[in-house]
Amino acid sequence: MENPFREYSLSDLGFDLSRALGLYRVINVDGMPITGREPSLSSDLLLNMYIFMVRARILDEWILKLQRIGKVALHAPNKGQEAVAVGSAMALDRDDWLFPSYRELGAYLARGMSEEEILDRSMINIDDPLRGSEFAIYGHRRYNIIPAPVPVGSQIPLAVGAAIAAKILKHKTVTMAIFGDGATSRADFHVGLNFAGVFKAPVVLVIQNNQWAISTPAIRQTASRTFAIKGVAYNIPSVRIDGNDILAVYTTALEAVERARTGEGPTLIEAVTYRLGPHTTADDPTRYRYKEEVEFFEKLDPIPRFRKYLILKGIMTESEDKRIWEEWSAKIEDIVKNCYNKPQLPVEVIFENVYSKPTWNLLEQQEELKESLRLINELGLGAE
Amino acid sequence: MENPFREYSLSDLGFDLSRALGLYRVINVDGMPITGREPSLSSDLLLNMYIFMVRARILDEWILKLQRIGKVALHAPNKGQEAVAVGSAMALDRDDWLFPSYRELGAYLARGMSEEEILDRSMINIDDPLRGSEFAIYGHRRYNIIPAPVPVGSQIPLAVGAAIAAKILKHKTVTMAIFGDGATSRADFHVGLNFAGVFKAPVVLVIQNNQWAISTPAIRQTASRTFAIKGVAYNIPSVRIDGNDILAVYTTALEAVERARTGEGPTLIEAVTYRLGPHTTADDPTRYRYKEEVEFFEKLDPIPRFRKYLILKGIMTESEDKRIWEEWSAKIEDIVKNCYNKPQLPVEVIFENVYSKPTWNLLEQQEELKESLRLINELGLGAE
Amino acid sequence: MPVMNMVQALNSALREEMRRDSRVVILGEDVGRRGGVFLVTEGLIDEFGPERVIDTPLTEAGIVGVATGMALYGLKPVAEIQFIDFIYEAFDQIFTNLSKLRRRTGGMYSAPVVIRGPCCGGVKGGMFHSQSNESYFIHTSGIIVLMPSRPYDAKGLIKSAIRGEDPVIFLEPKILYRAIKEDLPEEDYTVPIGKARVVKEGSDATIITWGAMVYKALEASKLVESRHGWDIEIIDLRTLHPFDKNAIVESLEKTGRLVIVHEAPKTLGLGAEIAAYIAENYIDLLKAPIARVTGYDVPYPLAHENHYLPNIARIYMGLSKVMKY
């Protein structure tokens, strides 16, 4: 046993605290690269990043529209946060596992999920991969995206546990969890990060600090100066970045993924961003924040910012940009139309996937359901 | 709203990190004062500190003995940790509230609880203030000591909540929670400290880091370098001290209590100490730690260390010391004898204190109990 | 007399209690400016300020644990859980501290916190915005469990809860928040804990139910009345623990037939306890087997929740079972 009465100093911490307190940027708010920080990435990759953000934005708007006409139960708008979602998910390999929250359309797309798979989910139709179990969450085994639980933060220990499992099995898999500033207050954050630290789990933990947890501002969520600094409590190297700068997100996440993959353990990333829309379609943000605030942050929107960069670097022209938007708007509209008309899930889904095999009480209750359907039919009742 | 994209630096943290990483001492391991650190305390106070530690040590041994002969259900030995318990409790005023754990006999004594009240509790006799509800925990309204729940750490949010209540009511009360290194891993630590930070609660949080949580060493409990550094996550000023130096404990706790009382909010104290005994009377520590380790730490025992200091300073002579031990050994032996022969609690305690008034199901069940007692009597059955 | 829906009734009850007793404070996620996601606490922060209407960090364990400490110290906290489906993080605090504090401390302390939050289904809320999880609390001694089905009871019961000396779980069927309006008394009133309400008298069979199912039961009773002439008595339990056994027994003495209707899953839903209690103590009153019409033993579904919940057809089946026996 090491002498527990020894003294420590700042240099004994496993990492540089200033990274947890500062704000890392690769391009500034006008899209200008900051000298010495630009990664050397292929134009294709850069363009792909942009397109994923564009697709997420268009899709987000569609789901909002569908919610308004009652075709979708609830939606948590993504607008303004596309860079965090796309940038972090793109840092993962195919075999890595993503544990997102409910506000990361860009991440699902970047992992390969199609708009169709996402819309089937939103509309809870016959092809819904999650079989009508819940709203507003997304995921698919095919892409190693684990559907989030609605209680925020609950996926963190899962991501950590999966990472520890991968380590035990000597796989090279890295897991990543994405969650909000609000989720850092929950037990799951603490216990998950503590395990990640103790077991040096190959996990990347991304706090999507969008300033709000419904009506609760980030400064009311915790007294700590930054969210990233919370990593100190677990000796997890932590980095605070501009989450509206997709290059800062991507390069930081890539570094974290590499650290995890090479056995150096977890990283905590706080991506500072802003939720431009309401919390969900059930929210009325005018009750708790000023229009002026939103307008201010609209100017920091990650998509135009990255567009400026791409144009500046000659990777995309204005007209190419326009084509991208048009092309994807049209494509997604078609997909919406297609998904819109798919039939509903059958009523029997109620009894699916509770156990690996239905228990006797479920079988009895299935009979009750059948009988009630018969009766509803016979009496001409509604299902109320 | 403050610009969330601003950068922070170490100087923005609310306190000096080096205090959370170092190890504050007032007297060194040989009882020699460290220049410039000695508080000016009256001889009476210093002697009282010592006597509380002595009483706690003697009482601890007695409860152990009583457990061995089956008169006490379970005991968590205090040996070696008396300085933390006594030093922190003595920093509180009469009206302050203490939320201890199960290993702080010295704290109960320092708050005014008598050996008799403690032993009535240990032996669960007719005068047990907690009416036979649970073992190994202590407390009494008369002294504002809130009995601990056995699940470790659960008292932390209570202490924080009571502190926030005092603040709302504009009382000057300070609350203090004492808990182990193991308890820092629990949800309650995280949520409690987060609230304490956000609401600037007048609470003092004392981590009694005795190196072990049963068989789990502190370094397995968390990857963080010190426990005190965890305060950063909540922007709670934190201090790491030598918990075997009662003057370091007392002066640090006093400073924290004063901060709380003057509206400056919470303090986290990590008191580094060592559990010389087994975890509880049900434990066998030879399974997980070496005799040599324990022998090493026996030399750091806080009682002889403080004795040396008192003698050095001329506050106590060797013979006065001897008298203190003899006097209290005799007194406590008498108290043990007295408590030993007190009658048991009546069987009706089973139904006490569930609600403010018993609900009908409890009244029905009380009848069942009566009937069963009658039958046991009639048939000459045991209560098995 | 003011006409109010359940949200308004609760809001006015909280306001009145906060005026009456300065120890009453509210805490929870988004209870301040936002007024709670269902606006139950709307406007209270304006009258009572942020020291008594407290927006908390996002942790149910913290909310309940801190509220328990507040109550211990002498405040009267009303803690909002944004949806009762999120309360599980607080179970350790509820089972370890809140419900056992009086007992643990030999009666020297207690923590009469009122925990309130929207419960139950029917609003397309999916798995975590629809649960009826009262059983967990009912099984745990030391807690009172309430669920109103109309504005009058909501106001009167939450006042009893706030004025009481025991911890209370106060469950608000969100589908009823704005569905029903009632004239409420101007003057202060309470509804007693532990007393059920006869919603409709009848002589052929008894339906014991609570929350939004009261209205389903009413509709089903109309259907069977018109089709078969059966005269159904409907009792709204209101207090789920300790439930009003006398009301149940009195009704059974009349009807001899018992159907229990609830949204919670069947296995160890409160219906089980009621049925067991009768089978233990009043089996002689029964002219037929007991029927339970309940949520199925599955996680609350988003798709087809109307078939998961007791619906008129299923209540009809339950009534037929006891009537045609």
Added chain:
Amino acid sequence: MPVMNMVQALNSALREEMRRDSRVVILGEDVGRRGGVFLVTEGLIDEFGPERVIDTPLTEAGIVGVATGMALYGLKPVAEIQFIDFIYEAFDQIFTNLSKLRRRTGGMYSAPVVIRGPCCGGVKGGMFHSQSNESYFIHTSGIIVLMPSRPYDAKGLIKSAIRGEDPVIFLEPKILYRAIKEDLPEEDYTVPIGKARVVKEGSDATIITWGAMVYKALEASKLVESRHGWDIEIIDLRTLHPFDKNAIVESLEKTGRLVIVHEAPKTLGLGAEIAAYIAENYIDLLKAPIARVTGYDVPYPLAHENHYLPNIARIYMGLSKVMKY
């Protein structure tokens, strides 16, 4: 054939399963060098190393949450809760993730974690080392709940649990850990989930029970046999969810009289569900009311636990009630 007590039976089951399947890992507080506080995992770290026998930080939420993530990824974690009374911190993970993961993910993922730990009373363990909290799990769909009463079943059931595809709560009555020794088969065997065991045949009344109460029931049955000549059938449920309804019904067809005995508090203890199930579906079989003999509706007491728990006198009272009806 090796003679083993329940601790040894569990230890050997874990050892054999870990040899059979390298995906099986153990995690929990003090499960390594310490071998668990009851030594159920003793020596396993020596054979399988600290990567498969994992000492964790002190957090039940962490243990269960991380185990769930491990299982999701493909391991077969057996998570120890040091005393089942400490599991409440993990309820959010159990109710939100573990029990609903298969459902939440449309069947694409599942997390068949086995959570095991000592339960129940009788050892002067007081409020937090004695609880029988099975109801919380039984009410929660998606979980299997097991409780063995003898070494043979402990070994066979935990093997079934580990090899199964569903999350399991495996409850070990600590009072039985070293109380009973049995000859166990050399060869590999399992005990099927969902099947009860007839402990003693009888024709006059049926006792349904589990865990340590099996032995109390046996003693009580001897007493009533000698005093009244009543011939009692005793069934050990073993699987608490889904319980073996056929075994219960078959026995009732014979006896027509039912006494349910359990340590858990009465209100919404599993006895309620069994009684309700019979009152709903098989009331005709009953020649008398159903009797429940259970823990009282109070926090588990340290003082006088023998009067809190069903004892012979109380089981006698229950049997008398159904026999003398």
